Amino acid sequence: MAAHQSYDVFVSYARNPLTDDWMREMITLLNEWIEETSGRTARIFFDVIELEMGLSWTQVAENALRHSKMMLALISPRYFVGKWTIAEWRTFAARERMLSPRRSIIVPAVIQGGDAFPVWARDHEWVDLRKFAAGPKIQPNSPLYFRFNEAIMALAKTVGQTIAGAPAFNKKWPVVLPTQLDATDVL
Numbered sequence: 001m002a003a004h005q006s007y008d009v010f011v012s013y014a015r016n017p018l019t020d021d022w023m024r025e026m027i028t029l030l031n032e033w034i035e036e037t038s039g040r041t042a043r044i045f046f047d048v049i050e051l052e053m054g055l056s057w058t059q060v061a062e063n064a065l066r067h068s069k070m071m072l073a074l075i076s077p078r079y080f081v082g083k084w085t086i087a088e089w090r091t092f093a094a095r096e097r098m099l100s101p102r103r104s105i106i107v108p109a110v111i112q113g114g115d116a117f118p119v120w121a122r123d124h125e126w127v128d129l130r131k132f133a134a135g136p137k138i139q140p141n142s143p144l145y146f147r148f149n150e151a152i153m154a155l156a157k158t159v160g161q162t163i164a165g166a167p168a169f170n171k172k173w174p175v176v177l178p179t180q181l182d183a184t185d186v187l
Contacts (some may be wrong), residue, residue, distance in 0.1 A: 005069050005169045006042065006043065006045075006063075006067040006164075007043045007045040007067060007068040007069065008042040008044065008068070008069050008070070009068065009069070009070060009071070009072050009159060009163065010065060010072070010075065010088065011044060011045065011046035011047075011072050012074065012079075012080045012085055013073070013074035013076070013079070013085065014076055014078035014081075014085050015076060015078075015157070016112075019076065019111060019112065019133050022111075022132075022133050022137070023046075023074060026132075026152060027044060027046050027096070028147070029152045030072075031044060033152055033153045033157075034157075034159060034160050035037075037153070038155075039117065040046075042159070042163060047066040058078075062175050063089060064171060065091045065173050065175045069093040069162075070092070070103065070105040070107065070159070070163060070166050071088065071107070072107050072109065073085075073088075073091070073107070073109065074106040074109055074111050075108050075112075075114065075126070076111050076112040077116070080116070083178035083181055084178050086178075086181060087180070087181060088176075089106065089183070090155040090176040091174065091175050091176045092106045094173075095173050098173070099140075099167055100171075103165060104124060104162065105167075106124055107124075107155075107158055107159055107162055108121070108124050108125075108126050109129050110128050110129060111133035112130060112133060112134065113130075114126075116129070119184070127151075127154075127155050127158065129151060131143070131147075131153075132147075132148045132151060143173040160182060166177055
């Protein structure tokens, strides 16, 4: 892969059949609002189905982590118990520590739960999407849909600003893999 950023956004989330469809719809709407507010479509790594010939999922994920400008973390109770999601968070947190001046390239959005975050994940400003991700599908033109749309528009502005302020690619950025975590990393 070339020495550049292939993706603007790496979406980190724990799979959950109750919210997977909602997340796909939310990411589509988010990208529409990013385009509306910034004038361009964001390149988002989310649930990639296509694997490059001969590459394992680990290789694809490692490349996407290394070549993404920022991370949107969709937080649920499963998030901080999954080794992949913790490794993804640790990857971008390590990159943040390398930046001078230090700035955030992690945008966490809580979609479920929100009561048990590890200490190392509490220093970011959280976006609260819990009232939209729970329950039945939000019906278009309902009052809840309009509030959801406004919340995603605000998130798109934050993500767009984070993309714009992201540092240039650095081949020395670390990638943390699940095999590198120890028992203290997982809740």
